[in-house]
Amino acid sequence: MNQRTSAPDTTCHQGGDSATPETICVLGIGNVLWADEGFGVRCIQALQARYEFADHVQLIDGGTQGLYLIQHVQAATRLLIFDAVDYGLQPGELKTVANDAVPRFMGAKKMSLHQTGFQEVLMLALLTEKYPQEVLLIGCQPEEIDDYGGSLRPRVKLALEDALALGLATLREWGAQPVPRTSPLTEREVVTFSQLDLQVYEGQRPDETLACRTGDERFFPATA
Template identity: 75%
Template sequence: MPRDESICVLGIGNVLWADEGFGVRCVEALQRRYEFAPHVGLIDGGTQGLYLIQHVQQATRLLIFDAIDYGLPAGTLKLIEDDEVPRFMGAKKMSLHQTGFQEVLMLAQLTERYPQRVLLVGCQPEELDDYGGSLRPAVKLAMEDALALGIDALRRWGAMPRPRRHPLPGPDAVTFQQLDLDRYEAGRPAEDAACRHGDERFLPAPARQPA
């Protein structure tokens, strides 16, 4: 392995908008289940857009997990590789974060600091317009196959994935502990009680009236 080899595993999306959180949830699960070689970094890219440029430019190999509108049945996975990734994300964007990340990839190409290999593991979402919601069953089920595809690529790239021997310390997690998938779903109100325009956990408290 070359001394400057660097592998970046990036999950992008917004966990507060149902299936939009697919990419971040995949990276979260990988970190919880596996340990990797020192030159592998796992990142919750959220919706940071251009702020992710340094991670892309520094990587020799880039693995991306994201919810992508392929126009296919919900939960369908599709792989896009190398130079096709930025062009595909531009043509198939479904949210603002993808527009921003397409620009990141194109900027990396323009600066000639584009990873040698790029693999996008994309999942067709079912529901996006549900603030405070979580992954729909079809998309959550697809995570296991997505993780298997990711681990297979990482193994070929020399990331040396191995099952985690000790539980991941909370402060080391890529996502905030409050947004951990199990904790997040446990705090979700029942569907018949949840507000379709938002979730009380993330809405500002009403202002107090003067006495």
């Protein structure tokens, strides 16, 4: 996991009985090595490459870090999550879930171990009474995840643009102040490793005939 962390803004809002510094956390979770499982991380990469935000906004590549993300969730007053979620819809369809419904939804619809871990993060934040005032999950129905070394499928890659539009609209409402990026990111600033950049990843991966992506049939024989 790599991350960009900015000092919180001095603007405050009332949370309970005391004022809390405004902190917006934008989190992408998933595994880019398993095709559409990387949707959330790819959203974060695209957001950072295209936009700059106010100082109280954090962009975080959460990967599959699970409980290691608890500090960011507890510190956030507003939390925006991008992820690939099995909604039982058509591949590439988006669905949003908000606030207290998010941990319950991710628990009922978990698709992989990283979602089980992140559900625990959200439940722990609720238990410790350090749950963000607002939470929005923007999820995308995956088409394929059992493709090790694969990338986003075309329909999911197209859905990424709609997800970013939804996310940006929410971030503007929350006061994140997104503006088009005017200077390129440095190696130190990028939230994900440059070797996993989408174009690099797709351009350098070996052909499927050279690198098995679904399991070696010598060890996982097909059943009759």
